[in-house]
Amino acid sequence: MSLPTLTTARLKLRQLVEADRESVVKVFSDPEMSRFFAADFSDPAAASGMVDRRLAYRGPAGQGHWVIERDGEVIGVAHLRPSSELPGGVPELGYYVGAAHAGQGLASEAARAVLDHGLDGLGLPAVWALVHENNAASRKVAGRLGFLDVGSGIHYGDLHRVLVALPATHGRPHHIELWVPDLAEAERSWGWLLGELGWREFQRWPDGVSWRLGATYLVVEASPAMSAAGHERTRPGLNHLALHVDTRAHVDDLATRAADHGWQPLFADMYPHAGGDAHYAAYLENDAGFEVELVALEGPAPAGPTTGS
Template sequence: MTAVPTLRTDRLVLRGLHSRDTGAVTGLFADPALSRFLRSDLTDPGQCAEMIERRLGYKGPPGTGHWVLELEGRMIGLAHLRPSSELPGEAVEIGWFCDRAHGGEGFATEAAAALLRHGFGSLGLPAVWALIHEDNTASLNLARRLGFADVGGGDHYGAPHRVTVALPERHGRLHHVELWVPDLAAAERSFGWLLTELGWTEYQRWSAGVSWRLGDTYVVVERSPALSAAEHERTRPGLNHLALHVASTERVDELAAAAGEHGWWPMFADAYPHAGGADHYAAYLHNAHGFEVELVATPRGLHPIG
């Protein structure tokens, strides 16, 4: 099973599911209410054992998987954050189960909120989806409390479900980066080409500068009249480099190959594409004025925030 990080809330510990939890999970699902909206009847020990084995055998993207909810060392529920088997693309789906003995105490909400923080903050997910049976009023209300929006319905997991989605908040995210450059035209040729290739669009233009925007974030290059030096030195205090997500390793290779025609030169070429480590696929480039960019391939199976 893919290892997941241990998460903590005010009252709960969320840790990875383990084979030693089999008895506790079977006991949890002995309550028929927990299977009410499922395709399988998990009060049946055989079906429950199959469900546990599927979860223990999970091998999805790092940081995703299945968690046990512990209250004072005792298991009171299960939760998951994993790629959806029902939605297209690489949608990541959340789900939760909580012992009815603790109904109304907010534990499911607390656990789901922790998984959302993990998904958005640690994994950089652009969205988290929840498929909720249309008769599951308690879970629909929980999703609304956490900010999920109902975007439609359909037949999922063999029954009518509402399709809901949560998006990351803007709070604390990068607003913009401003780079002061000695030659605006040259900076526009290099940065403009690269950012446009990555899906950014021109946002603002004035006599001393230009910016490009992707989503809520924008990058500015400006030749300010207050500029105090003729060149950028990345080894001095200040900006060392700008790192940008790229959709795939193949796209990193394409950009690295074309960069020389647009004012960029390779760095650490003898270690390409793993100059940042064996598990890090990236191109490091610099332009004529000493600015460095790092183009980082997105791990397969996850799409971080752009």
């Protein structure tokens, strides 16, 4: 299973391979590296065993173990993999930089790259970290990366802070505004669908209404400035809006019930794979001609666009 190479201003993070064993053992040869761990990885056999466990990783795509290289030299390791300590195997981040390279911001730089890969690249809803209560340097790294301290517990045999990093709103949709010919029809179809997906009414005025989910809201407005009678999804402009749904069963349920709320199925003969074999989605169109796609991301996400019309 291959991991992407992550590049930063000073570092290259690439997938750990067997040929890195000796370099990694060397990084951990300073007993200071193991100060906050239950095992002493300055013992080459212990460090080599740790490399074995890392090489044996078989988990979700895009997660795993990297070496941290600076100018071609392995100076540390980093990981993002399902936690063995936290419930549900949530993704857990870890970072280790050799003592000879400490104090230059390199762990922060490497950990930032892995965190961004997890939250922005893989679209994980959260990334977790467990940091020994007395590991001040690591707590500083995590704090700098925006990790929130949500408590403490006994993990890896000792008291650890439990930290979580959540996706930032930067660069994400703030709101989406749809101009609709018939506000009542839009409320009936969009209001029902968004309500089913957890959106809540946010704003209301004579010509419009909006619903919000988290930091994003969607507006439907029958604007007096509208310059055409209706929406046509095959014309330039918005073709469709695609929304995440938590499970395939939920997509099935919404697709079935949508007919009672102003939505007709599109590409019904290919349901649920009109977007491709690996893509599970319902395509619906309301009376005003707006198309919505309800997508359940279970298993690896396909590359590229998922529908042509």
